[in-house]
Amino acid sequence: MSSTKTIGIIGGGQLGQMMAISAIYMGHKVITLDPTADCPSSRVSEVIVAPYDDVDALRQLSDRCDVLTYEFENVDADGLDAVIKDGQLPQGTDLLRISQNRIFEKDFLSNKAQVRVAPYKVVTSSLDLEDIDLSKKYVLKTATGGYDGHGQKVITSADDLEEANALANSAECVLEEFVNFDLEISVIVSGNGKDVTVFPVQENIHRNNILSKTIVPARISDSLAEKAKAMAVKIAEQLNLSGTLCVEMFATADDIIVNEIAPRPHNSGHYSIEACDFSQFDTHILGVLGAPLPAIHLHTSAVMLNVLGQHVEVAERYVTENPSAHLHMYGKLEAKHNRKMGHVTLFSDEPDNVVEFGKGIDF
Numbered sequence: 332m333s334s335t336k337t338i339g340i341i342g343g344g345q346l347g348q349m350m351a352i353s354a355i356y357m358g359h360k361v362i363t364l365d366p367t368a369d370c371p372s373s374r375v376s377e378v379i380v381a382p383y384d385d386v387d388a389l390r391q392l393s394d395r396c397d398v399l400t401y402e403f404e405n406v407d408a409d410g411l412d413a414v415i416k417d418g419q420l421p422q423g424t425d426l427l428r429i430s431q432n433r434i435f436e437k438d439f440l441s442n443k444a445q446v447r448v449a450p451y452k453v454v455t456s457s458l459d460l461e462d463i464d465l466s467k468k469y470v471l472k473t474a475t476g477g478y479d480g481h482g483q484k485v486i487t488s489a490d491d492l493e494e495a496n497a498l499a500n501s502a503e504c505v506l507e508e509f510v511n512f513d514l515e516i517s518v519i520v521s522g523n524g525k526d527v528t529v530f531p532v533q534e535n536i537h538r539n540n541i542l543s544k545t546i547v548p549a550r551i552s553d554s555l556a557e558k559a560k561a562m563a564v565k566i567a568e569q570l571n572l573s574g575t576l577c578v579e580m581f582a583t584a585d586d587i588i589v590n591e592i593a594p595r596p597h598n599s600g601h602y603s604i605e606a607c608d609f610s611q612f613d614t615h616i617l618g619v620l621g622a623p624l625p626a627i628h629l630h631t632s633a634v635m636l637n638v639l640g641q642h643v644e645v646a647e648r649y650v651t652e653n654p655s656a657h658l659h660m661y662g663k664l665e666a667k668h669n670r671k672m673g674h675v676t677l678f679s680d681e682p683d684n685v686v687e688f689g690k691g692i693d694f
């Protein structure tokens with residue numbers, strides 16, 4: 332029997348493309364589903380061109396593939412349930428439902444996985460904001476549909492309530508206490524339905540709510556790093572995880588607080604392509620195929636810089652001046668402002684000396 336599988340990926344952006352590249356190196360065939368014929372994954376795979384929630388297209392993908400996976404969490408879970416065959420989607424659709432809704436997500440993290448999250452309450456209308464203690468600071472987030480800081484309102488005083496009330500009346504929300512963190516970190520963990528493997532802790536620097544720079548290993552104590560990894564493993568085990576998951580967290584002076592999970596490879600894990608012996612995409616493919624997972628070894632300290640639309644020329648010049656920097660371009664044709672066009676990974680243990688593209692220029 333051939334060990335070559337056909338893997339169907341819902342979503343043909345950069346994450347789908349990098350998953351496909353890993354799968355191809357392992358000898359598999361890939362078909363992606365994406366609304367855009369010229370999407371990043373089209374450089375390396377056949378594309379079924381259709382909207383993500385097109386049930387006929389999902390069925391076609393399911394009929395032609397041994398295993399299905401997705402590159403992002405906003406996939407139509409019901410549509411997928413209607414077409415998948417037994418065992419064809421090892422990640423399952425429950426994980427999608429949890430990560431699509433902050434109310435389910437917080438409940439899962441705090442009650443099932445029993446990891447620490449910021450104190451929160453569910454808000455169904457502005458009435459739920461009437462009695463909040465304004466000596467504390469909060470973040471109000473819509474339960475669904477928010478991304479990169481959209482659908483959020485920080486509440487620091489009564490002046491913020493008008494906007495917060497409007498947000499609370501427009502959609503179900505969660506109100507979280509504001510965490511005075513030292514660093515934002517994330518941990519990538521992969522599972523094969525039985526065992527898990529975990530990556531080093533990543534330190535993430537955002538600008539305008541978009542990831543700008545990832546530093547590995549994160550500059551936190553060994554004990555906090557071990558704690559963060561143990562929390563990611565606990566979450567993965569509670570999910571019987573298949574494939575790769577990213578756990579985003581806050582590191583305070585003496586503790587780790589989980590913010591959210593993304594059930595897929597993550598921008599903050601891209602450094603693993605060069606800096607680890609197996610990347611987050613390799614372990615994703617191994618995991619969804621139920622194959623044994625390797626322990627992850629970080630060869631050297633690394634820094635990843637995102638290349639947004641406005642940074643393309645600067646980044647291309649940078650790598651000609653720094654030949655050991657690894658440039659990845661995703662093959663997107665239009666370099667729009669703030670659109671993720673590529674990334675650069677460098678080996679460096681002086682992360683402060685690695686300056687983000689466009690720092691102090693764009694924003």
Ligand code: AMP
Nearest residue numbers: 449470478479480507508509510590591
């Ligand atoms: P999120 O959409 O939950 O990833 O939030 C976007 C960004 O808002 C995070 O990367 C943090 O910088 C900030 N943020 C979110 N929740 C909190 C919180 N409870 N306390 C402090 N900052 C937060």
